[in-house]
Amino acid sequence: MSTTTSDSTIKGKFDEVAGKIKQGVGETFNDQKLANKGTAQQIKGHAEQAWGSVKEAAQDTHERNKPAAEQTAHDVRENLASAARNVKESIQDATDKHKNR
Incomplete structure (x- = not known):
């Protein structure tokens, strides 16, 4: 699991919470437009959090595999x-044989 939280994850959580508040206020005051905006913001927040999770997993994989990748690069250079x-x-050798004929 990631030791750092991506900006996307943080922004997504903010949008999720803000969306829930907007939806609740909209429903309380019978403002369908505000309630719909709140729901849309929640959806956006969930998508941002999912994207953040993908970025965090990619970073974790990169960090875990970095030593092996560096060794592989070294081996390729040596080869x-x-x-x-x-x-x-x-x-x-071929030129030396040709010269000695």
């Missing part, structure tokens, strides 16, 4: 350098 060294040595 590339070794392959380049082998190609250079093969070319050098």
Whole structure:
């Protein structure tokens, strides 16, 4: 689980609570327009919280996998350098054989 809360999650919670208040006030005073706006704001808040959860999960996954990714990148660099060294040595051997004919 995430150790940090994303801005989307916080904003979503705010919109959810504010929407509930608007809906309640609208229903209390028989203001359908305000009640509908409150419901819409709650929906927006739930969507923002869901998006925040996705971002938090992605960040957690990135942080957990960072050491493995760094090791993989190191290994790839080492393999590339070794392959380049082998190609250079093969070319050098071929040119040396050609010179000695």
